[in-house]
Amino acid sequence: MTEITSAPGVPVAAPASRWSRERIVSLLLDQSTLIVFVAMLVIAAMLTDRFYTFENFTNIMRQCVPLGVVSLGLLFVILTGGIDLSVGSLMAIVSVVVALSIPTYGLFGALILGLLTGTFFGAISGVLVAYFRIAPFIATLAVMTIARGAGLIISKGQPEFINDDGFNDFGIASFLGLPTTVYVLLICFAVALFLYKKTVFGRLVISIGSNEIATRFAGIRVERYKFGVYLISGFACAVAGIIASTRTGVGSPILAIGFELDAIAAVVVGGASLAGGRGRVFNTIIGALILSVISNVMNLLNIPGYHQQVVKGIIIVLAVLLESLKLRLSSRS
Numbered sequence: 001m002t003e004i005t006s007a008p009g010v011p012v013a014a015p016a017s018r019w020s021r022e023r024i025v026s027l028l029l030d031q032s033t034l035i036v037f038v039a040m041l042v043i044a045a046m047l048t049d050r051f052y053t054f055e056n057f058t059n060i061m062r063q064c065v066p067l068g069v070v071s072l073g074l075l076f077v078i079l080t081g082g083i084d085l086s087v088g089s090l091m092a093i094v095s096v097v098v099a100l101s102i103p104t105y106g107l108f109g110a111l112i113l114g115l116l117t118g119t120f121f122g123a124i125s126g127v128l129v130a131y132f133r134i135a136p137f138i139a140t141l142a143v144m145t146i147a148r149g150a151g152l153i154i155s156k157g158q159p160e161f162i163n164d165d166g167f168n169d170f171g172i173a174s175f176l177g178l179p180t181t182v183y184v185l186l187i188c189f190a191v192a193l194f195l196y197k198k199t200v201f202g203r204l205v206i207s208i209g210s211n212e213i214a215t216r217f218a219g220i221r222v223e224r225y226k227f228g229v230y231l232i233s234g235f236a237c238a239v240a241g242i243i244a245s246t247r248t249g250v251g252s253p254i255l256a257i258g259f260e261l262d263a264i265a266a267v268v269v270g271g272a273s274l275a276g277g278r279g280r281v282f283n284t285i286i287g288a289l290i291l292s293v294i295s296n297v298m299n300l301l302n303i304p305g306y307h308q309q310v311v312k313g314i315i316i317v318l319a320v321l322l323e324s325l326k327l328r329l330s331s332r333s
Contacts, residue, residue, distance in 0.1 A: 041293070044296075044297045050300050058174070061179055061182050064185070065184065065240075067240075067262055068285055069184070071285075072189065075267050075281065077136075079208075079278075080208045080212075081212070081276025084260070086144035087256070089146075090118050091240050091256040092147070092253050095114075097251070098111065098114040100155070115239070116238075119235045121146075125143045126230030130226035131223055131227070155251070159250045168246060171246025172247070181243050189285060193282070197281075201225065204225050208276070241255065261309070265316045266288040269290055271283045294315070
């Protein structure tokens with residue numbers, strides 16, 4: 001066997017085959033979210049012949065919109081190393097506020113009040129986390145409980161029906177072959193992508209999640225940016241709550257129970273690290289689509305909803321393990 005030697009101090013180049021193998025593995029892991037999504041589409045076609053129909057694709061897109069919008073807002077929170085457990089409760093109270101406000105303030109006024117409500121509760125989470133230094137899990141758990149309870153109080157525990165044709169039609173209408181709500185998601189995606197890639201805010205959010213101490217030593221007021229991400233999350237929840245209400249025509253205080261699990265799963269499946277500093281806007285949308293496809297296929301196969309929760313929990317574990325593998329490989333290189 002021939003031994004490769006070199007002069008002292010001169011590094012020996014790794015064999016080309018090994019370099020290419022590691023490069024291929026790294027590339028596959030980097031695009032793992034997209035690969036999983038394509039695999040899901042193939043598997044779905046094998047499991048049911050009702051998947052590849054126009055009506056089913058339309059249904060998937062409509063189901064994905066609230067999850068995608070919330071996940072985009074939650075992504076910025078997770079990029080800082082935080083978490084937001086209040087997203088489902090904020091959607092619920094916003095839907096109730098809008099339903100109760102339409103008769104008095106009209107549709108436009110009700111929508112403004114709904115957006116302000118979600119943003120207000122997001123601001124509460126931001127103040128607790130950024131300025132009072134309460135752990136994000138505890139702070140948002142408290143806000144989740146408060147918002148859900150407030151929604152039940154003002155609605156007296158009953159769903160509030162929305163008698164506005166323009167509002168209800170928006171949730172079921174289509175434009176150029178796509179549900180109108182999808183265009184709301186596309187606008188949110190464009191705004192999130194702009195914040196993430198083209199602004200100082202986006203770069204500093206990633207910096208805080210990567211190394212908060214170093215960011216503080218650089219003279220950055222970290223509290224402002226942490227407050228800002230929870231504000232964004234609250235606003236996104238308000239948008240999602242309004243969209244969910246347009247589909248059902250009801251403002252419900254029990255809307256989106258457990259929705260925080262879906263949103264966290266979508267962000268994590270999209271490759272974001274729960275430790276902060278890593279995540280992509282485009283992959284977050286793909287993560288939301290993956291979860292929507294899984295739910296859709298299981299519904300088509302008549303699998304009960306509580307089985308779906310088990311599957312989503314397993315998906316989160318697998319996504320975290322995959323992220324850990326990525327970090328180990330990147331540290332080697």
